[in-house]
Amino acid sequence: MKRHITLTVNGDEYSIAVDPWQTLNEVLREDLNLTGTKLGCGTGDCGACTVMVDGRTVSSCLTLAVSVDGKSVTTVEGLAPSGEELHPIQSAFIETGAIQCGFCTAGMEMSAHHLLQRNPSPTEKEIRAGLSGNLCRCTGYNQIVEAVALAADRMRAAESKEEKS
């Protein structure tokens, strides 16, 4: 039997009917057409499906959609502040060549976002630990780590500028 749930995705409120066996990944991609979030392994190993629920990264392939009733979800589509402007993490990924085939990118960026919210100046080791749940089959890890470090620098600079003004 379908269940009615209400959830906020990237700031928009949705009221939808879902089957209990639908994962959050399926609902995001198939019902809400938010296909930025990928489905890789389906067993929580690869991180391609990573989204944030109430500020914490989770594997959307292992999250039942019914269980996010009343919660707030952020996907890669919600990372950019507007349709015009990219998030510093996204710009840094482009500039450092951290995107190859692109399949892991959305998950990588969400994990990077989670990391930088908690640790604005991570060391390389901390960046690698923070991204440990995300696999890149193109193996472009060095550029990805570089991108997160660059984004961290820029976000810190923007923060201190804001504080001064």
Add this chain to the structure above:
Amino acid sequence: MRLPKFEYHAPTTLKGALRILEQEGPGVQVLAGGTDLVVKMTLGRLKPKAVVDVKGIDGLDQVRFDPNEGLTIGATARIEQVASHTEVQRLYPALTAAAGVMANVQVRNMGTIVGNLCNAAPSAENAPPLMALGADVKLVSLKGERTLPLDDFFRGPGLTAIEPGEIMTAIHVPPPLSGSGNAYQRISARCGVDIAAVCVGVAAVFDGSVCSKVRIVMGAVAPVPMHATEAEKLLLGQKWTADLLEEAGRKAMEEARPISDVRATATYRKQMVNVLTVRALQEVYERAQTV
């Protein structure tokens, strides 16, 4: 990769959850973090007719420390909550080490320590440190509640002492005694993401340099986490010397009965039991001096 169909229940009280377990009978599964259960369902290894999601039950998500009562970890407390808890970091570094490295960020954000125990993988990371620390678990059913030492909880790979209709509501760890230390050591082919090939949890109490209490628990070297009983006997009442620790490591190695699998050979696992046991024994002593 679609999940099989099932009935979903999200009770808001423990009593409600227990009633559903009783009504549904066999074929019902308790869901907390979902990082084990949903994977098994996705892979078709489990096809429960009903799932009871306990995440919405009030008060089960606590990690609470009290100097007299010790540490309580609720059924839905996430792994990350335990890993980042300041009292746990200060007093139970063995737990922080196990919870902080296992799996990856997303799994630690979703999964629970109680779930890690209830799934009873031989390699369950949190079992050796919790057993070493003398933890017990609270099992509740409509008939009442019982407390079981974690030592008696594991029955085989994937098998536990949980009876039908029961839910593990909390793990309880006694407060650390003065002059005590605890440590956790693990090894795997890659970093934490990989399941531990061998892990060892140790807790000990010292009177000066003499050991008055010691518990050594090894994971991933037998069907269930096991005590290195002979090594414990050897150390008890003795002065903590480098030679003695070496001998204890060798004893633990003899006691371990690992298998060879994709993660490591039995021979390698045995040798690593030796190495990790000695490291953990050194660590507990150093920590006991600073507490």
